[in-house]
Structure formats: C-alpha cells, structure tokens
Amino acid sequence: MVNLKELAKQESKISSGHRMCPGCGAAINARMFMMGTKHPVVVANATGCIEVSTTVYPYTSWKVPWIHNAFENAAATISGVVSAYDVLKRKGKIKKEIKFIAFGGDGGTYDIGLQSLSGAAERGHNFLYVCYNNEAYMNTGMQRSSATPYGASTKTDPLGNKRQGKQEFSKDLTKIMVAHNIPYVAQTSISHYNDLIEKATKAFEIKGPKFINSLSPCTAGWGIKENDSLKVARLAVETCFWPLYEVENGKYKISYDPGDKKKPVKEFLKVQKRFSHIINDKKAIKKIQENIDKNWQDLKKLEKCDF
Amino acid sequence: MPxxxxxxxxxxxxxxxTGSWRTFRPITDLKRCIxxxxxxxxxxxDAIAVKNNKRIETDLDFCKGCGLCAEICPVKCIEMKKESEFNCNKKIKNKKM
Structure with a gap:
C-alpha cells in the first residue's frame, strides 16, 4: 500500500496551470508516475497531449529537467541523456542518483515511436518509458491509432454504411515489450492509484529499460463526462478489457484478478459515446467479449507458466 | 523576457x-473530511492544497471543476455546485509575461 500522507509531503514535480482538459487521465498519469521516486528525475516527452498542454509558451509546468525532441524519438532522446549521465558519473562529475523517464502517448509509442523505443530497449539503457494510453491521437482530434480498440469510432473511422468504427483489434504493445526481454514491463490504470504508484516505485529501483503501459481515459475522445474518467478506467479493469499485470524478468504476475466479479464488457462500452453505435449490435459485442475472454485466459495461463 | x-x-x-474554466465548484465539508x-x-x-498532513481548501485559482475529487471521496464530503450560484466570483487575472 502506498502511504498517501507521506507522498503528500513531497513537492509535486509538475505544477498547476497546465492546460490539459478537466478530468484528463494523462495529467493524472504524469503526476502519479513522478510520485514514484524521491530522486531527481529527467523527463523526455514525445509529442502529444502532455507535451503541448504543459509547455504553452511562455509557460512551462515542469519543475524537473524536460526535453522534447520530436514525435518519434522520446526513447532515443532519453537514451542519449542516460549515456551522457553514465559517462559523467564514471568520471566523478555527477555524484547524485538521477532517474530517467520518458512519457509518450499511444500514438508516440504504439505507432510513431515504436522503432526508437525498441532500439532503446534493446540497447539496455537505464530508463523508464511510460505510455499513457488514451487509445487514439487525441491531441490532433481523435484519429485512429493502433491502440484504438475494435468498434470505436474515431475521426478516421467514421460511421458509414460499410464500416462502423474501427474494424481491427488493437495491438498488444505490452506483450511486444515483453518480447524484448527487458527486466520490467507492466500494465496499469489511473483508477488503481496504489497499483500505479507501487509499479512506478518498483520500476525506478530496477536497473535497465522498463516499460509501463497505463490506461488514460480521454474525456473528449471517449465521449465521457469529466468526472467519469475514474469510473470508466475502473470498468476497463473490472471487465478485463485492460487487465493489470506485471512481467518481471519474463515472469507474469496478475496484479488484479476480478475473479467471479468479472463484469461483461458491455458495461464498459455503454458509458462511452465512441461505442454508442455498437451497443445494440449483439454480433459486435460478442466479438469483443470473445476477444477479451481469450486474452484473459491466455494471461492466466502465462501466469501459471514457469519459464 | 530574457x-x-x-x-x-x-x-x-x-x-x-485555469480556475476560470470551471462550471462546477467543489465545496468541501472539512468537518467531515478524514x-x-x-x-x-x-x-x-494539483489544486488540492495540503498543509501539515491535513487537506485544506481547494485552490480555486487552478481547479478546473472536473469533479474527480467528489467522485473518489470515500465519505462524500465534497459537493459540486454550479459556479453561477456564487455571485462573489472574483475575476481571475493572469500575470502578463
């Protein structure tokens, strides 16, 4: 359990006055992940909601060193910083322990930044990559990304006669990162702040590349009320649409198992406007439910495996 | 500017x-707050101010009125009220850079 009273004594590393939407999940993610360490942090940021809304010139919300380079290379940028730090530390010019973190949205991680993330993970730099996953390119106006789930309507997957929203399932980036054989990969959600901060703390202590994929509801893009982002994120976890698990050195561990209380996916879909067109479409709902059940069973089997 | x-x-x-974005204002009953x-x-x-391990009033200069605090509160001591109910609404002025 995280001791919130102890955490509240620390100064927040991101200040108020940023221009993310009310109830934004990305802002919650950014704050919570940086609560995970007491050491100074250096942040690299891919282009995305966090980047544009925290650094509207002439303001900045960051109280820590922060670098933005381009859309696709947050991981490459931070790996350069880590290398420079390693050299300076070896020469004795820096004695402090510094932690490195890269924030990217799902567009900057699943699609555009995947090559640099993969490269940085393979080279084994000591950094934490956080993907705040809001399941589309929300910053530019809700275009589809490869994290967008089946059936969701986006700007580039409009509703028509032939196609009703996105017709493909999202890709499983967390498992792609597991395949890189890095020491720590996890999936978490803002609704379970204990889980999120514990995973962040754990990740900061591990040496090597770490990757955490965190669900981050977008009020505008998902078509939910401002005060519903927590509820929707919790439903995603309870329906196993977004299971919480961690993979430490190849060993899977499910962090939250709803067990018998596993809710049908319809409960998660019906609260969001982006799924409103399929809510009465039994075939589509069945397809989504089957996919979720299969993934959940696979995950349970992987947890039992002893590699 | 340098x-x-x-x-x-x-x-x-x-x-x-960013307080001027708000449509709903969180009113906290600090007597019931745990x-x-x-x-x-x-x-x-980051609009909820903490002093000496105690939660104090919400910083209305920054609160955008999303209502997540009222949603998560276990004792339900935060109430969201329409901003129009408050006539004493002081104008928020931004510092010129």
Missing part, C-alpha cells in the same frame, strides 16, 4: 490561472 525567449522559472505555469488524501492523489491539476 534574450532568446528562454523560460528561466521552472513550473511558471502557476502564473496562468484527510485520506485520495482527492489529492487524483487531482489532475
């Missing part, structure tokens, strides 16, 4: 008050 347009103050967005800090951890805008 030459080169560089920003020299870290976290200077606190000079940009100071569990769950609203503090969830607030996207």
């Amino acid at each position: 030459i080169g347009g560089i920003i020299i103050e870290p976290g200077n967005s606190k000079n940009y008050k 100071h569990c800090m769950q609203c503090w951890v969830i607030c996207p805008d």
